[in-house]
Amino acid sequence: MNSNQLNFAYKVRHALNENLDNLPASTTDRLASARRIALSRQKKESPLHALAPQRLIAGPAGVMFGERLSWFARMGVAVPLIVLVLGLTGIYRYEQQRRINDTADIDAEVLSDELPLTAYLDHGFNAYLAKRGE
Template sequence: MSSREINFAYKVRHALNERIDNMPTETVDRLAAARQIALSRKKKDAPLRILARQNVVAGTANNLFQNPFSWLTRLSVAAPILAGIVLFFGLYQYEQQHRITEIAALDAAVLADEVPPSAYLDRGFDTYLAKHEE
């Protein structure tokens, strides 16, 4: 129902309630019968179904021992996550060590003074060093 229809229904109800004492008995009886028919046709209210799960809070000691495979399930979820974290940390450390080694080799070449001073200003300095190492 729209708000206009609900407003109209309230206005009709209010008007009928104000004038019910002045209405003939026959009209009041017909209105009562019409009300009973309308109420009998009204759909019954369906009860709400709420699904509630037991042991909603995870990690409790009771929940851990109720299901013998629950710890195994948690481990099967946690193990790949932990392996991924270790893998990414190892990869980061490897890349950092590789970068440090490259910078150290560059610094050693500069400090050994094997490179002419004009090479320091050249944009192809890394290329020059790579060719010189070969």
């Protein structure tokens, strides 16, 4: 109902309440029966629905996060993570060792005097050493 209809209903109710004592008994009875009929036709209220959030995800992932994981499922998550960490650590150590070996080779070549003295004055050789020493 909009505000105009609501205001009209309040005015009618107020007018009826003011003259309630002056109405004849037959009119009061008819109003009472009309009220009972109107109340019987009123829509029944639906039961209240409460939102109960659950942390579930549809599909197989929902089982993993909604319930406790079995030891097999936990291993299925932990083993790939451990393999990943070990693999990255191995790659890091390999690259470090390769860099150390390359630097050692350059140092050995410089210290063994296999290069002529003019090589040390060449800017390209310095660039070569800088590139190989990275």
